[in-house]
Amino acid sequence: DAGVIQSPRHEVTEMGQEVTLRCKPISGHNSLFWYRQTMMRGLELLIYFNNNVPIDDSGMPEDRFSAKMPNASFSTLKIQPSEPRDSAVYFCASSLSVGARPGEQYFGPGTRLTVT
Amino acid sequence: RKEVEQDPGPFNVPEGATVAFNCTYSNSASQSFFWYRQDCRKEPKLLMSVYSSGNEDGRFTAQLNRASQYISLLIRDSKLSDSATYLCVVNPIDSWGKLQFGAGTQVVVTP
Numbered sequence: 001d002a003g004v005i006q007s008p009r010h011e012v013t014e015m016g017q018e019v020t021l022r023c024k025p026i027s028g029h030n031s032l033f034w035y036r037q038t039m040m041r042g043l044e045l046l047i048y049f050n051n052n053v054p055i056d057d058s059g060m061p062e063d064r065f066s067a068k069m070p071n072a073s074f075s076t077l078k079i080q081p082s083e084p085r086d087s088a089v090y091f092c093a094s095s096l097s098v099g100a101r102p103g104e105q106y107f108g109p110g111t112r113l114t115v116t
Numbered sequence: 117r118k119e120v121e122q123d124p125g126p127f128n129v130p131e132g133a134t135v136a137f138n139c140t141y142s143n144s145a146s147q148s149f150f151w152y153r154q155d156c157r158k159e160p161k162l163l164m165s166v167y168s169s170g171n172e173d174g175r176f177t178a179q180l181n182r183a184s185q186y187i188s189l190l191i192r193d194s195k196l197s198d199s200a201t202y203l204c205v206v207n208p209i210d211s212w213g214k215l216q217f218g219a220g221t222q223v224v225v226t227p
Contacts, residue, residue, distance in 0.1 A: 043217040103150035107159035
């Protein structure tokens with residue numbers, strides 16, 4: 001079975017540009033999570049969706065960040081405008097919300113974002 | 117104070133030896149506990165869940181001490197392929213899915 005798919009795998013952009021990260025969760029999973037990982041702050045939850053509905057976006061750093069999940073098989077995380085401090089690895093993860101322990105999340109390979 | 121704290125290491129372990137390390141958590145209402153493994157420049161992967169009575173999965177043993185609010189992971193007969201960063205993960209009882217990750221403990225198994 002295919003795991004969580006993320007694109008692009010690497011993104012280099014200039015400050016001020018819009019960046020869109022994409023995620024396809026594992027088929028049948030109904031919860032989707034966006035994380036950011038940096039050396040300084042470790043792994044941080046940005047936002048999560050349950051059945052395509054945003055449940056908690058308290059981790060989204062500021063209004064420049066937005067996330068959508070238009071259907072069960074696709075989500076985007078957008079940064080507009082991007083800043084150098086947004087440079088990080090962005091992971092998407094998915095899980096089942098019923099019949100599974102909440103920590104059993106499956107991560108995608110991540111998008112390594114560099115903003116110059 | 118961080119919600120989940122781990123010794124960053126590195127723990128340098130000869131191949132075949134045993135290594136153990138802990139993680140402490142601050143929220144006494146935490147409900148679920150996990151160990152994830154992350155290889156360099158890769159995504160975190162679930163290693164094992166941690167149950168109240170302690171549990172074992174092959175060479176890996178996890179223990180939970182709710183009274184002292186710590187979780188431990190022990191690796192027996194270490195293999196070179198065990199070299200990785202081990203992330204301690206906690207899920208508070210009132211926040212399904214909002215996992216709290218420790219910064220990780222690095223383990224380096226040497227020949």
